[in-house]
Amino acid sequence: AQKVTQAQTEISVVEKEDVTLDCVYETRDTTYYLFWYKQPPSGELVFLIRRNSFDEQNEISGRYSWNFQKSTSSFNFTITASQVVDSAVYFCALSEAMTGFQKLVFGTGTRLLVSP
Amino acid sequence: EAGVAQSPRYKIIEKRQSVAFWCNPISGHATLYWYQQILGQGPKLLIQFQNNGVVDDSQLPKDRFSAERLKGVDSTLKIQPAKLEDSAVYLCASSFSSAGGPFTGELFFGEGSRLTVL
Numbered sequence: 001a002q003k004v005t006q007a008q009t010e011i012s013v014v015e016k017e018d019v020t021l022d023c024v025y026e027t028r029d030t031t032y033y034l035f036w037y038k039q040p041p042s043g044e045l046v047f048l049i050r051r052n053s054f055d056e057q058n059e060i061s062g063r064y065s066w067n068f069q070k071s072t073s074s075f076n077f078t079i080t081a082s083q084v085v086d087s088a089v090y091f092c093a094l095s096e097a098m099t100g101f102q103k104l105v106f107g108t109g110t111r112l113l114v115s116p
Numbered sequence: 117e118a119g120v121a122q123s124p125r126y127k128i129i130e131k132r133q134s135v136a137f138w139c140n141p142i143s144g145h146a147t148l149y150w151y152q153q154i155l156g157q158g159p160k161l162l163i164q165f166q167n168n169g170v171v172d173d174s175q176l177p178k179d180r181f182s183a184e185r186l187k188g189v190d191s192t193l194k195i196q197p198a199k200l201e202d203s204a205v206y207l208c209a210s211s212f213s214s215a216g217g218p219f220t221g222e223l224f225f226g227e228g229s230r231l232t233v234l
Binding site for chain 2: 004033043050091093106109
């Protein structure tokens with residue numbers, strides 16, 4: 001069965017600090033996708049990134065970077081030089097080829113609080 | 117481009133009453149999802165439509181929840197009768213994904229409908 005674990009419930013940092021959000025997943029499928037979504041206070045989830053299981057290259061997008069390691073079943077998300085606008089709940093999610101990829105299973109989320 | 121629209125944003129009802137939520141997806145999106153997000157948890161898929169057909173409703177409590185997507189566009193989620201444990205945010209999402217087509221996993225979410233059952 002597919003499962004996503006985000007052990008960090010809440011993280012508080014001061015602006016300009018770097019912060020890493022952890023994500024550990026479980027799947028029996030060899031082909032799957034991993035995602036990160038951001039949920040700001042307004043409520044709608046916003047897609048940040050998708051990674052397929054065959055691509056372990058790390059990715060950087062501005063202040064955001066993602067570290068995918070199949071050996072440890074982890075897909076961690078780092079925000080460099082955090083800003084107040086980064087305050088939100090961040091969700092890691094997984095979808096599998098067995099379900100046709102259409103079903104996303106979300107973790108419980110990590111609330112990030114960035115104070116000025 | 118207009119986003120996913122949901123209404124109402126907030127609803128307070130007493131247990132055993134009924135409630136309905138409406139969702140209008142992004143124009144042209146074939147796939148529509150309803151997720152339930154209980155406070156402190158991640159979203160859980162209730163039902164997924166491909167056009168006006170149901171793809172997955174395995175986690176929908178069918179004794180009290182129902183959903184339809186007539187004409188393959190907007191959708192309604194109904195709860196009848198409501199229980200205390202149904203208190204949650206109900207999120208609607210849509211995506212380009214279509215049967216046999218490329219999968220992006222990029223879902224576009226609405227702001228949700230927050231339900232409080234007293």
